[in-house]
Structure formats: C-alpha cells, structure tokens
Amino acid sequence: MAVRVQREDFDPGAELDRFSAGKTSVGGVCLFVGLVRDYAGHDPASGAEVRAMTLEHYPGMTERQLESIEAEARRRWPLEDTLIIHRHGRLEPGERIVLVAASSAHRDAAFEACRFLIDWLKTKAPFWKVEHTPEGDAWVEAKDSDDEAAKRWQP
Amino acid sequence: MAVRVQREDFDPGAELDRFSAGKTSVGGVCLFVGLVRDYAGHDPASGAEVRAMTLEHYPGMTERQLESIEAEARRRWPLEDTLIIHRHGRLEPGERIVLVAASSAHRDAAFEACRFLIDWLKTKAPFWKVEHTPEGDAWVEAKDSDDEAAKRWQP
C-alpha cells in the first residue's frame, strides 16, 4: 500500500516485482500505466500536436486524495496490495505519467480495483495538465467521459 | 501483437517497456500477471497446501488458440498492441504463470481487452494444471466462475 507523487520517472517492472516478491497468496496483479500522447483531445486527426505537457498538482492535498482513493479500493475489494505513482512537472510524448496497480488472490478483484483506482484518480486527484502545442499552451479540460467512468463506482 | 508459450520465466517490465517504446499514440497499457498460489481451490483456509504445480499444454493447438484469442481482441477494440505469454512445465508458488497486456489510445479499450484476453484464455487455451500437494497430485478442475467470466464476452 503506497502512494508516490514525484517528478522522476518510475520503473513499472521493478514495481511489479515488488508486488509479488515473496507473496505466495497473490493470484494476480493488474497494472495500468498512462502515457503522454502526442495529440490533444480524443482524435489524432483533429487534435493539435502536443510537443510536451506540464502537470501541476497541489502538494499535500494530492497525496491525501490518493491515499483516500487507495483506502477506498481496499475497503471495497480483498486486495493484497495497491500502488499509485503519479508524476508531475514537464513530460514529453511517450513518457509515463501514472501507474496504478492492485494485487489479489483472484483476478476479478485485481482488475476491478485497478480500474477503480485510475477512474477515481482522474476525477478526484488534484492534478492539472497544460499542453504545449505549436499554437501555444492550453489547459486540458476535464472530460465528461471521465466523470461517467467515475460514476460507475459511486456507492 | 505476439503470443509466446514457453518454459522459461519472462520479465513483465521489459515487456511493458517494449509496448510503449517509441509509440507516442499509446495513452494507456493494461497488464495482468497471474501467479502460482500456495493453496488449492478458492479458500486458503480449506485448500490443500500447493508445493508446486505442473502445466501441461497441447503444442501447436495452444499457440493457435492464443493467436485466435488475440485476433478477436483486436477485432473488438482499437488496440495499439497486444501480448500473451504463458508458461508450461513445473512452477512453484510465487512464480509467474501468464502475462496478458493490451495498449490503446484510451484506457477503456486497454482494460476491456486485457480482461477479455485472460478470461478467454482461461476457458479456451489448452493448458492443464496438476497441483503437487502433501496428499499427492491432483488435476485442477475447471471453474464455473471462469465459464461465467468468459460468457460475458460472448458476441
């Protein structure tokens, strides 16, 4: 159970190994890694070219929110372990932004919890992206689809 | 897009890196790793102690089935890449058995496809587990819950 908010990159393989190392009751680990795309919006054909983005966050509240999201996942599913890593600062296309992972005796719980972590993070964790495009900088707008995804998890 | 059936272990981190390397249109990668548990059945309290297991498979048909499962996932979701690795032979508790992964521009498709890959693999790929316990060897029986999980994906 851990939350890390950091500027530096992380190593998903090493994190995954740490999850399973020495734990013989874990049946499955589900892991999601989010990456920077090189276009704005949903559609590469219409979206502006993204040369880089900068992620701003609210130090203190961000960690609190991520810890609360993680705790909620562990209340809802029988998990062996959970992990959230989120970067801030300037990132270029192809770079890792976020990792969420959940391990459990059974794959159902691992998948559901992993999905829950990223869905809730996207609507609750105080991060904001500004995209650097040839036309200038633009703050990314929150997506209705993220709100919809998060709603599925309302108690 | 790749399928590997092998006796040797694999490196999830290296596989994950290969997924995203140089691909700036991937927004997310979902990966699931299945591991050997040290107890038989669903419940650690009632299940026999598993000291090891041996995975038998049907060389030729196994690869065919995995390729067909992978192709089906790529028909159903807009995926950037997919990967299935499944081991055979003798494995001890804590060892990796299987890896499935899917990458896409958006997390929805990556999660759904990854779940589909493991659900279909569990009911369609010709692998059989025999568990080595202090009471002797026992062939693992197919689980109704796996059939139920696979049914969700029937067209």
Next chain:
Amino acid sequence: MKVLYFAWLKAKTGIGEEDIVPPADARTVGALVDYLKTRSPGHASAFETLSVVRVAVNQDYAGLDTPVKPGDEIAFFPPVTGG
C-alpha cells in the same frame, strides 16, 4: 487565512498563494469568493464562471456553503485532469 490558486486560476489571478484577512462576515466559501472577486480584475475574471471552479478547505473538497475561518487553507482550482 491562506488562499491558493492552481492551473488557470493561478494564471488569471497572477497569484499562486496569498495570505488574506477577509471581512469578518465572510464565514463561508461563497462569501469568501464574493470578497476575493473585489481584490483585482484578475480575481474577478478567475471567479467569473463558478461552475468550472472547484474548492478545497484544508485539503478536502468543499462547496460554496462550507464554513471557513481564520487559519484555514482554502484552494481554488479547475476540475482535475490528471491520470
């Protein structure tokens, strides 16, 4: 009272963080916003459309009715876009 601004609210106010002493009757987030809007044209512009402004009081999500008091940390920011 510490007030923080993030993302485009920081750009519009031109301020990341300010220590203020609001009027004694500003006892809710809503009343505080009414006061903050008077501090500069940038503040007024930042709070022009409240439907796209989120607020946290002492690092927990809050609403316009949430009480505020001296010593609190109040943060204003747009809907989040991390992940």
Next chain:
Amino acid sequence: MKVLYFAWLKAKTGIGEEDIVPPADARTVGALVDYLKTRSPGHASAFETLSVVRVAVNQDYAGLDTPVKPGDEIAFFPPVTGG
C-alpha cells in the same frame, strides 16, 4: 489417424499419442470414441464420463458430431485450466 490424450485422459489411457486405424464406419468423433473405448480398460475409463471430455480435430475445438477421416489429428482432454 493420430489420437492424442492430455492431462488425466493421458494418465487413464496410459498413452500420450497413438496412431490408429479405426473401423471404416467410425466417421464422426462420437463413433471414434465408441471404438476407442474398446481398445483397453484404461481407454474405457478415460471416456466413462463424456461431459468432462473435450475434443479437438486438427487443433480446432470439435463435438461428437464432427466428422473425422484418415490423416486427422484428434485430441481428447479435460476442460482447460490454464491462466
């Protein structure tokens, strides 16, 4: 015709793979199974409960009605338990 057995069907028949020449009228999987059961007590035991036996013809899943012919590869095995 090549016949393969996996998992406990292999244990019960005592055979992993056998080349057989079934009777000319064994033109479906079902008819082939009827013949195979006569080959040994182990075969008879392996095919005792057909509801827990799966079959593939030339590495594709098949049923009792699926036609078989000389040169085919027929495999019998329990429901799969990989992953």
